[in-house]
Amino acid sequence: LPLASLTKIMTAVIAREILPDYATVTIDRDSIKEEGDSGLRAGEKWRVRDLLDFTLLVSSNDGAASLAAAAATVSIGTGQNTEGVVNEVVAKENQFVSQMNEKARALGLVQTYFLNETGLDLQSQISGSYGSARDVASLLTYAATKYPDLFEATRQSTIQISPLAGKNREAKNTNEAVLKIPGLIASKTGYTDLAGGNLAVLLDVGLGHLVAIVVLGSSEQGRFADVEKLASTTISFLNN
Numbered sequence: 001l002p003l004a005s006l007t008k009i010m011t012a013v014i015a016r017e018i019l020p021d022y023a024t025v026t027i028d029r030d031s032i033k034e035e036g037d038s039g040l041r042a043g044e045k046w047r048v049r050d051l052l053d054f055t056l057l058v059s060s061n062d063g064a065a066s067l068a069a070a071a072a073t074v075s076i077g078t079g080q081n082t083e084g085v086v087n088e089v090v091a092k093e094n095q096f097v098s099q100m101n102e103k104a105r106a107l108g109l110v111q112t113y114f115l116n117e118t119g120l121d122l123q124s125q126i127s128g129s130y131g132s133a134r135d136v137a138s139l140l141t142y143a144a145t146k147y148p149d150l151f152e153a154t155r156q157s158t159i160q161i162s163p164l165a166g167k168n169r170e171a172k173n174t175n176e177a178v179l180k181i182p183g184l185i186a187s188k189t190g191y192t193d194l195a196g197g198n199l200a201v202l203l204d205v206g207l208g209h210l211v212a213i214v215v216l217g218s219s220e221q222g223r224f225a226d227v228e229k230l231a232s233t234t235i236s237f238l239n240n
Contacts, residue, residue, distance in 0.1 A: 002127030004190030005059045007119030015067040031065035044163040053153035061118040068096045068117040109135040137212035144186040151186030177224040197223035
């Protein structure tokens with residue numbers, strides 16, 4: 001099924017592997033051409049850690065594109081802005097998605113593949129990524145245990161965050177059920193015309209027992225009620 005912005009779980013994993021926390025990402029004009037205005041502006045400079053938090057929390061397509069572009073330029077270095085360098089950047093941006101797919105194969109996610117780093121639909125009948133609920137559950141569990149701080153922001157309903165030398169702004173979680181799920185460790189939403197409503201969460205039901213819940217193909221609002229019901233039923237079952 002189409003994954004929509006659940007894609008950004010893998011985007012964040014690959015960006016985290018390539019970009020050090022102390023690195024700075026400059027938002028470029030090409031990146032903010034992605035669908036949806038999340039409030040990023042061309043020329044802003046962000047710490048990688050802050051941009052990851054922002055991107056996962058508000059499901060920013062601009063943020064995902066910016067992280068992919070920054071990762072693409074890591075090995076290019078500084079210097080002249082020649083046509084060759086520009087072409088190399090484009091090639092490496094495509095390579096970023098290839099790395100996402102390589103990681104999926106390495107993790108045994110046999111039903112998952114990515115066509116872009118945002119999950120946005122490419123055409124009316126072609127999604128930006130596809131996968132299964134089981135694969136997403138495995139990916140989210142891997143990401144949140146490999147990088148325990150990666151999804152910290154997604155446990156909050158809102159956070160205060162800012163670019164370097166910029167004003168503080170409030171970022172709102174796209175997961176409307178964030179405060180209704182006990183033991184929440186990580187969450188990610190997704191929604192496109194093709195995908196419908198998607199939601200993936202990871203929760204600790206006690207003594208480090210992790211449970212991943214993934215809903216694909218629900219409605220924009222129904223996904224929250226679906227996951228709340230699955231979470232409460234699971235917790236009730238395990239406590240009996």
